[in-house]
Amino acid sequence: MSKKGRNLRGGFRRCGELLFSGYVYTTEDPSRKFVVEMLVDGHVVKIVRAADYDHELARAGEGDGCNGFSVFLPRSAIADGMIVEARIANLGDRVGVPLELTRPSVPHDVDGPGRVYWRSGLRLTGFLSQAAQHPSRTVVALIDDEIVARAAPTGWTHVEGRPLRSFALDLPARFADGKVKHVIVRMAEGEDLAGSPVALVAFDDGLGRMKIIPRPSGERAGPPIIAN
Structure with missing residues (x-):
């Protein structure tokens, strides 16, 4: 599937010192689940499947409500890092925007209620x-x-x-x-x-x-x- 044809929607955020979360789905097939690579300064440090229930997506009626992901990155992986980003495995499409590790995390309740x-x-x-x-x-x-x-x-x-x-x-x-x-x-x-x-x-x-x-x-x- 071409990048144009995927019609991807996604977001990425830092929720804690080591906790990162986000979501990704395609408007053409909201039930499709993607595998997401977590990269620090261009190196893959963890892989996660974007299939978690996402309270905000469900409330907004986006995707199928289960397109979210959250992951703890190893402290050793981000200790000296500068940029963390999320990309769809095998496709390379970026999920959300890269995050500067020097910026403070923004509290976010990834579990909704x-x-x-x-x-x-x-x-x-x-x-x-x-x-x-x-x-x-x-x-x-x-x-x-x-x-x-x-x-x-x-x-x-x-x-x-x-x-x-x-x-x-x-x-x-x-x-x-x-x-x-x-x-x-x-x-x-x-x-x-x-x-x-x-x-x-x-x-x-x-x-x-x-x-x-x-x-x-x-x-x-x-x-x-x-x-x-």
Whole structure:
């Protein structure tokens, strides 16, 4: 596909000392996912797939809502660097604009109102971002447009050194039937959390038939991927 024909849209930002995030999609095929190379002074230091839920894209109706990426770069890679940039692997197209490492980072909540993980069985856990920290907020889980669980952020966790409120959602036992479920997790007010929808499989005998799959190299840190 020619560069002209791709009609790419993208952005790139520095969110913390080592954290960078962005998004990329093509208007001709918003569901297409790109692999992005992270370069420091022209040298590739990490590779990431742009397939994360992006709260701002979803809210703006851009792409398919899952065209984002976020990645921690090694401190050793940027310690003496001057410029960091993101480019589409194999194509070379630049994503956003190059960033000068001498400039301070701009705080940015890459997870929107929060993030959810599936760790095992029928339990989903996650945290709320700084902007959604009020204890009266409620998180709900939906399957086939039906609210099947809800929880308040009654716990605490640390994410990138920040204390954030955490939650746990326990789905009803009837969903432990060995079939794939797609669970939408959002704030009661309607904002989806990063990581939603969650695809999970649970059995009435627990994890006996499941195995853990290592995360792909370069993917943002998180819990292990579990599959049957």
